[in-house]
Amino acid sequence: MRNLLLSTVAFAALAGTAFAADLPSRKEAPVYVAPTPAFSWTGFYVGADIGGAFSSTSLNNNFTGWNSHSLDTSGVMGGGYVGYNYQLNQNFVLGLEGDFQGTSASQSSTWVEPNLAATFTEKSSLDWLASINGRLGISYDRALFYAIGGAAWAGASASLTGVSAPFALTLSNSTTLTGYDIGGGVEYAFTPNWLGRVEYRYYDFGNYNMSAAAYTLTPFRLQTSVNTFRVGLAYLFNAPAPVVAKY
Secondary structure, eight states: OHHHHHHHHHHHHHHHHHHHHHSOOOOOOOOOOOOOOOOOOOEEEEEEEEEEEEEEEEEEEOSSSOEEEEEEEEEEEEEEEEEEEEEOSSSEEEEEEEEEEEEEEEEEEEEEETTTTEEEEEEEEEEEEEEEEEEEEEEETTEEEEEEEEEEEEEEEEEEEEOSTTOOOEEEEEEEEEEEEEEEEEEEESSSSEEEEEEEEEEEEEEEEEOOGGGTTSOEEEEEEEEEEEEEEEEESSOOOOOOOOO
16 A cells, blocks of 8 residues: 555656646746847938148249249138949948038238249238049948049139339239149048048149239249048938837
């Protein structure tokens, strides 16, 4: 009888264990963590920037053979830019950008023409810069290293005043210069929409003449180039939406 009782208890214990193993688990499912979406540079953007413009103007005259005098100007620049990026794959980004900058770059200088023993005062001003550029960049997630270049225009004015006889004259010219610009920079996405940048750009506008009717055979020729450094902040539209977990 005692053996029968022990056998019954053992069987009941084994049966209970097997039954419990067949019950559904009450363990909670692991918490789903949404993957971080890869940043995309594709989209339209608009921004503003500020920096410095450093212009070099060479004044050449042909009174007694070509002589050159340089006048360096510097000032604050600031404006805005708008563009579009297209990310080809994980790393390469193509873009098109236009910008407009106002500048305060202006300078004047008085000097003596050695071949004429005459004193002149020269003044040069750079009022604005504009450009339409292509961009080519290599991205590392939220960082973009890029080269930029294209067509550029500038509003410039210059004057030359002869202080002493026999060259007591004033020549002046205000014009829109056409040339090119080239440079590079780095851009970083602080959020999916806000982009900060640091950029250097060089502008070259070649030669243009500043002359008067009495001196058509001995014109003054100006050559202008500009170096700029700027920082900017832009808003990127069409940024990728974050991944949302669905249960």
